Amino acid sequence: MKMAVMDLTYVQGHTLHQFIANNMDFILKEWNYTGGKFKFFQSAKATPNSLQQTFENLFLIIGREKPKINRNELAKWAEQIGRKRAKNDFPIYYTLELFHEFRDLFWKTLYSYIELSEIELDSNELIELERYYNQAIDFAIYHFAVNYVRQKNEITRLQQLALKTPRVPLTPLTDEIALSTLIGSMDASRLENWTEETIDNIEKLKIHCLIVDVNHLLFTDPTILKSFLHSLQGFQWIGCHTILTGMNYKDGRELIKTGALPEGLVIHANIKQAIASLGGLSVHPEKPISSTKELRRVQRKRQ
Template identity: 25%
Template sequence: MIKSPTAHEISYGLVELNPDGTIQRANDEAKRVLISEDGDSNYLFHRITNNEIKTKLHECFMGRANEFIVTIDNQPVFFLFHRSNNEQSQDRIHVYLFNIYNLLTLHDHNNWNNHLLSSIGEMAAGIAHEVRNPLTAVKGFLQLMEQTYKEEYSHIAQSELDRAIHILNDLMSVSKPEFVQEEKAAFNVCSKIESILLLFQNQLYDINVIKSFQDETAMVVGRRDQIKKALFNLIKNAIEAMSDGGTLMIEQYEDGHDVHINISDSGVGIPKDKLRLLGTPFFTLKQDGKGMGLAQVFNAIQSNHGKIRVTSEEGIGTTFYLSFPKKSQYSTQFIGGNTMLQVVDSKTDLTDFLFKNLDFYTREWVQYLEKNKSYITSLLKENGEMEQYDRAGNPIMKLVAQNILEIKTELIMDVAKERGVKSAKTEFPMHLAWELFQSSRGIIWNAIKSFYQESQNTLSTEEFFTLERNVNDIIDLYIDSYTAYYVNYKEDLLKSHRETVDELSVPIIPIAERVCILPIVGNVDTYRAKKIREKTLVRVKELKANQLIIDISGVPFVDTAVVNHLFKIVKGIKLLGCSTILTGISAEIADTMIELGIEIDNELKTRSDLQQALQDIQQFRIGKD
């Protein structure tokens, strides 16, 4: 039986292993609990008799888990699997064993244990809540289907099951490492932050963004997409915490070992008793949140050898502190053992080669387009783009040549903005622009291949992947920025057009003293119905109308939400002292009104068509005279 510790110390087992599984040392607790005395082998799996432990430890060696619980002598034992790494290779593996009952006996002396148990309880409650909701809906619709089969019920039940599966997949993505992960590489973290901020451009009007980058060329090592997604989520959360505006500050600096990134907001803050739960799956302070975003952030940072901590104060704001190992600690791994000077010299030669041969490869690129994508070249000639390429060369290849030594984020984004806005103004299709981008990428790599063939320079595998990452980072930043500026311009234009259409789509026409008509023509969605309601109330007030005819004979279809908006107009103008006559109601709209339970009372008159409504008004006026 595993002995219980005193109240002031906790006994635990520890086994130190080589990466191949051979035992280096084991303390007495580990020998007594885990390792059999039988056998002379020093191989861990030959010394363990418990098959369940063997299986679970094998999963840990395969990278599929880092901890598990197994019952030994009727007591639960928690196993923690930890790899220690040096700069070049795995150094040691440590397996820790904790008796969970012994941990529980120390709760009065270990606050962290209370927090752990509380977090587990809250996480379990969150899982139960998130998964129970869709499953309850599925159960209800299955019961309805037993009584009356409707295809709609089947679709809803299927979507709710998909939602439950999606929730569980999100949980698995946090609790279980990916079997297939992208390779680690060195990348410019400041340029990634710049590209992320560009994606939030439309949400930053009321927010003051302060960037303080000590070194804009700072490189970190890790899985680029994982870290980029984590930074995206942190910046997104910071922006959402400042719904009424505020300050977003992003700082970057270095010390002797790490690259540090601090992301601060002046938002609502986080209660102190909730701080410890950040990063726990299904814990969220958002009304519509699922609590998986920060869990994935913590997992991504830590799995890339980074560190993360957070401070917050309600009403003042929140700061996330991130740190990553500097690239120099991994220089041997990523530059194939060569010195940094050799790599820079090689890149300098490549830069000169790309500049000197820019015209040649631009012509080769244009010839490829004319031969294989003549539909694009015709459009480029109409817009005058081909002449610009003849003068200045392929813009993406030029950017690669300018930035291969050091990525200048603002330069790339400025060029992308100019070209993206110009393409949007000339209605150049986005899908054709993407074809140009991909063909440009191909011609750039053809040029790089020619450089190494002609110069007879050779690259190691790691050097090649470093070069590949740098070149594609430049191209991707340009494409992302171009797309964002193109879409932003189109959205602004669309918004402007829609506002103009809104002004023209509510033509309230005075036809007699204090009598107006509102003819509604065309499809009416919820957005348009809301605009009609708002402008009708204002116009009725301005005209001091006491009678309004709303003719909807020109509306082909109206859904339930739109019908609700129309009857809100009736109620609203009644408050202004104006009565309503509704004409042109189709059979479909009448059926919708019956479904909604809308009853016609004295606040609304209906007529079959506009002519009948006008005749009634005329007869009423004659009778009064």
């Protein structure tokens, strides 16, 4: 059975890539119409625009004349999409269905181009063309799946590391100054718990200044770093002057690039500099607070 020609516009002399770019709006409507849009939005893990943009980018990368497909560009695209979908917890089977929809619509588009441009191809040339584009699509699927699984494994590893990370106690330096030394990895769940515990301790222990050291802390994602900085700013809103120490170069560059540093937050290279900026404090003789019993003991002593 002969494949139907799609209602696309062909401009004399246009290449396949130009043909696809010129008809992209119609191609996207066709994809939405055939169920691609509605099928994937059921997951509620990606926005309509992001899925449509993904589909469009893939079409433009693969939709080049043989042998002009850039494998490096295709691999980079697949890596970015694989890691992004894994971070967003977008089900892998939905994306694999997306590839299936893509392959079907791409071949309809390619066939329409061949028919409208009146290109003459013999059976061997058609077979080579089919092999070339199917290999490119399979290449994209492979690199997507590999990077999706890698990112998922990394997320799982960091989550397990966070669970194994021992709770670091709050260390009083004076009656009104304390130190929070964070180690291990910081993900969204741990950040939420740490923020709540710290606010509770600031209130109960009447802490007016908190030094937070992150020299041995790994942020699992740039968004976690931003949320962490917002937490530090929140401490200041409830009357606790906050000093950040131990920020590494990588996270520092991220802050400079995004401009995410909260206004008024003080940063020092290390704990020693932070203490010196406060007039040179001597460490409080009490042991770190690591239990509810010890917390109550310190509270009674300070009342």
